[in-house]
Amino acid sequence: MKPFTYEKAQSPAQAAAAVARNPGAKFIAGGTNLLDLMKLQIEAPTHLVDVNGLALDRIEPTPEGGLRIGALVRNTDLAADERVRRDYGVLSRALLAGASGQLRNKATTAGNLLQRTRCPYFYDTDQPCNKRQAGSGCSAIGGITRQHAVVGTSTACIATNPSDMAVAMRVLDAAVETVRPDGRTRVIPIADFHRLPGNTPHIETALERDELVTGVTLPKPIGGTQIYRKVRDRASYAFALVSVAAVVQRDGSGRVALGGVAHKPWRVEAAEAAMPQGAKAVTAQLLAGAQPTHENAFKLPLAERALAAALAQARS
Amino acid sequence: MHSPTIPLPLISRRDALIAGAVTAAAVSSASAPAAAAQPAPPAAAGPRAKLSLNVNGQTHSLDLDTRTTLLDALREHLHLPGTKKGCDHGQCGACTVIADGRRINSCLTLAVMHDGGQVTTIEGLGTPQNMHPLQAAFVKHDGYQCGYCTPGQICSAVAVLDEIKRGVPSHVSADLTARPLLSAEELRERMSGNICRCGAYSNIVDAITEVAGSRA
Numbered sequence: 318m319k320p321f322t323y324e325k326a327q328s329p330a331q332a333a334a335a336v337a338r339n340p341g342a343k344f345i346a347g348g349t350n351l352l353d354l355m356k357l358q359i360e361a362p363t364h365l366v367d368v369n370g371l372a373l374d375r376i377e378p379t380p381e382g383g384l385r386i387g388a389l390v391r392n393t394d395l396a397a398d399e400r401v402r403r404d405y406g407v408l409s410r411a412l413l414a415g416a417s418g419q420l421r422n423k424a425t426t427a428g429n430l431l432q433r434t435r436c437p438y439f440y441d442t443d444q445p446c447n448k449r450q451a452g453s454g455c456s457a458i459g460g461i462t463r464q465h466a467v468v469g470t471s472t473a474c475i476a477t478n479p480s481d482m483a484v485a486m487r488v489l490d491a492a493v494e495t496v497r498p499d500g501r502t503r504v505i506p507i508a509d510f511h512r513l514p515g516n517t518p519h520i521e522t523a524l525e526r527d528e529l530v531t532g533v534t535l536p537k538p539i540g541g542t543q544i545y546r547k548v549r550d551r552a553s554y555a556f557a558l559v560s561v562a563a564v565v566q567r568d569g570s571g572r573v574a575l576g577g578v579a580h581k582p583w584r585v586e587a588a589e590a591a592m593p594q595g596a597k598a599v600t601a602q603l604l605a606g607a608q609p610t611h612e613n614a615f616k617l618p619l620a621e622r623a624l625a626a627a628l629a630q631a632r633s
Numbered sequence: 634m635h636s637p638t639i640p641l642p643l644i645s646r647r648d649a650l651i652a653g654a655v656t657a658a659a660v661s662s663a664s665a666p667a668a669a670a671q672p673a674p675p676a677a678a679g680p681r682a683k684l685s686l687n688v689n690g691q692t693h694s695l696d697l698d699t700r701t702t703l704l705d706a707l708r709e710h711l712h713l714p715g716t717k718k719g720c721d722h723g724q725c726g727a728c729t730v731i732a733d734g735r736r737i738n739s740c741l742t743l744a745v746m747h748d749g750g751q752v753t754t755i756e757g758l759g760t761p762q763n764m765h766p767l768q769a770a771f772v773k774h775d776g777y778q779c780g781y782c783t784p785g786q787i788c789s790a791v792a793v794l795d796e797i798k799r800g801v802p803s804h805v806s807a808d809l810t811a812r813p814l815l816s817a818e819e820l821r822e823r824m825s826g827n828i829c830r831c832g833a834y835s836n837i838v839d840a841i842t843e844v845a846g847s848r849a
Contacts, residue, residue, distance in 0.1 A: 318700040320679025323745055349741045352702070353722050365699075367746055393735075397801045402809040413804040417826025418796065419789065420723060422735040423742060553804065553825035 318352075319361040326368045329531050334498035335366045337527035344368050344529060346389060347423040349416075350432045359433075359442060359449055373531055376400070382537030385494075388427035388530045392416070392482065395426060404538035407562050410545035411485035417554050427530035430483055430493065430510065431522065434476035434580075435556055436465065447473045451519045464558065467609040467616045469579040474518030475610075478511060478581050479556050485545060486533065487582035488562040488574040494532045495524065502531070511581035518580070541566045542631040546623050547576070559616050561623045565631035569593035573627075575603065575620055596625035684748035688713065689757025697744055703737075704728045706744035707754060715755040715784045719828070726827035729785035729792075730754050736792035738826075755784035758791065766847070767791055770840035778831035786827045790841045793823045797845070815845050 321341075326332030336342040341363030345351055354360040373387035376398050384400060395401060396412035416424065433439065438456035439446050445454035457465055457475050465475040491507045505523050512521060524530070541564040549555040560576035571592045574584035588602035600621040607617055679698045686693050686706065693711055704721075707713045707730070716739060719727030723741040730739045731753040739752075759765035767787050770776070777783045797813050805822045806813045813819055820838050829837065 320677060321699055322680045323682055323699045323743075345743075345746070348743065348746065349723055349738070352741050352743065356721065365743075369746060393796075393801060397799075399810075402802065406809055409802065409809055410804075413802060413806075417726065418793065418803075418823055419726060419729055419736050419738045419826045420741075423737050553822050 318355045319358060319363070321362050322364045324364070324366055325370050326366050327370075329368075329371055329373065329496045329529050330498060330500045332366050332368050332371065333496055333527050333529045335364075336529075337498040339364045342366055346425040347391070347428045349420050349424050350428060354433060357440065357442065359440065368529065379534055383535045386426050386533045386535070388425060388532050390426045392421035392424045392426070392429060393418070395482075396421070405485075405489060405535055405543070407488060407543035407545050407564060408482070408485040408535075410543070411481040411547075411560075411562060414545055414547040414557075414560070415481040426482075426533055429480055430486075430530065430533070431524075432480055433521070435479045436476040437461070439476060447514075448476060448518045448521075451517070455518075462610040462612045464556070464577075465610065465613055466579045467613055468583060468604055468607045469513045469581065470608055471514045471516065471518070473516050474514035474580065476514070476518065476580060477577055478579070480582070481545070481547065481557065481560060481576060483507070483511065484560055484562045484574050484576035484582040486535075487584050488564055488572050489539070490536055492534045493530055494534065495528045496531050497525070497529075498527055504534075507533075507582070508584070514580045521580075539564060539572075541571060544627045544630055546627045546630075548619060548623050559619045559623055561620070561627050563624065563627045563631065565592070565628060571631075573599060573603070573624060578604070578607075578616055578620060592628075596621050596628055600624060682745045682748075684745050686711075686744065686747060687751045689753060695744065699743065699745055701744045702740050703730070703732070703742045703744045703747055703752070704739035707739060707752070713754050713756050716788075717781055717784055719782065719785075724828070725782070725785075726789060727782050727785040729788045729827065731788055731792055734795075736789050753788070755788060758787065765791070766844045767840065770844045771837070774836045774840040774843065775833065776837040776840040777829070777833050782827060782829045782831075786824070786829065786837055789824060789827045790837075790844075793820065793841070794845055796823065815842075817842060820845075 343362040345365045345367050374389040375387045376390055377385050379385050392412050396409045402409045436457055438444050439448050444456040447455050455474055466477045486507050493505045493510050496502050510523055544563045547557045547560040549557055557577035562574045565571040572589055574582050585603050588599050591598035604617055679700055681696055682699050683696050704718055707716050716730055717727040719725035721740045723738040728738055728740040729736050733750050759768045767790050797815055800812050802809055802813055803819055803822050805818050817838050820841050
């Protein structure tokens with residue numbers, strides 16, 4: 318790790334101001350992703366602003382009938398919250414499908430949203446990567462691409478977003494709340510929070526550098542049968558090859574988002590009109606325009622079959 | 634490189650790996666600038682921080698480089714080597730400790746982030762004369778071979794039983810709204826963050842099951 322100075326933040330806006338003042342500063346919360354990347358010198362902040370002491374660790378009802386999840390709520394606690402288990406089962410299931418018990422105990426809601434890709438070329442500092450060093454090139458294109466994205470890719474990057482939680486939040490129409498150094502707040506719909514790679518794959522979210530996530534809101538419960546189906550190389554503790562977050566209503570209508578296929582949680586609302594017709598009809602639209610490689614083309618039929626399995630589970 | 638006094642036929646696997654790594658480095662540095670072939674200088678001294686840590690019931694005052702992980706603070710500064718460094722990247726679970734009542738990977742957190750906190754390591758669970766029930770069960774069921782992952786497995790298992798007791802669901806819990814069961818399937822899923830390269834998994838599950846059963 319490169320040396321860094323350290324401070325404990327006193328308030329959300331003060332934390333943002335501390336990062337704004339220091340161009341080499343970063344926020345740290347759970348640290349499970351950032352410290353891993355710092356050990357590899359993929360991240361090398363010169364100053365860390367520890368936000369763990371801020372009172373952002375509660376889950377509260379909203380006036381609209383939904384839930385407000387504090388940025389520091391740990392993944393274990395969010396998955397285990399009775400209201401989440403009852404009304405937002407797809408979110409609880411997605412969280413429990415990710416990482417290990419130890420990591421979920423540390424990892425926070427905001428940190429999970431901001432975690433970086435696990436593209437092996439991003440992790441290999443001997444190889445060019447447009448995410449790690451803008452403009453250096455993409456080593457994954459033409460490389461080993463079994464895990465990589467099949468939709469929304471660019472000629473600069475084919476990495477995937479590794480989060481399970483974010484896929485469930487996308488299907489639930491969550492929104493991300495933030496604060497800036499001057500105390501200004503804003504709400505970013507989850508659909509606009511993560512970006513596609515385009516020519517700037519190093520810019521992964523809509524956040525400004527000195528903007529702190531303070532929480533995530535969920536709209537009031539939408540009912541239905543909520544399913545998160547994750548397909549991976551091991552039965553536990555592995556990233557998704559493909560995952561499906563689905564909310565299916567009694568009449569067959571519903572919503573679906575995919576993980577493991579793109580640079581962001583992948584949802585195309587227009588494709589959901591085909592839900593009553595089944596998985597083939599939905600994925601035909603959801604994955605239209607996909608540009609897989611010969612190594613990851615399997616993700617297209619896999620996504621269809623995973624959705625078919627989720628729909629069958631919802632009917633049973 | 635391996636010691637020249639060791640006769641070649643007796644070269645250890647470790648030496649062979651080191652020699653191999655040196656050869657590979659020499660080959661890969663052929664086209665690199667000369668400076669790249671030099672060994673990396675020791676890490677420069679970095680900013681420091683003062684903190685207090687209660688470990689196994691005893692409070693310690695520490696003055697550490699801010700980069701010090703909780704794992705390194707325990708092993709190198711508090712001389713508690715029971716907690717192991719496996720991958721140092723949160724993938725193997727050998728460094729699992731219980732911090733403020735929850736199991737975590739001590740390699741993926743900074744000591745300074747635990748200022749004022751409480752940590753329980755394997756040394757705090759039991760002693761050779763007075764073992765924790767899970768330590769005794771691991772011995773009885775042969776829940777290890779080389780033993781390197783064992784402190785992490787046992788710390789993790791202690792916390793797993795607490796998580797089940799508190800009703801924390803898992804990926805394999807069939808009903809999210811019901812209390813989780815104490816099944817082998819649940820234990821396997823909940824212990825998946827602790828890797829055992831010797832493959833003692835079935836005996837580890839037997840050891841935890843016995844302790845869980847006697848507590849139920």
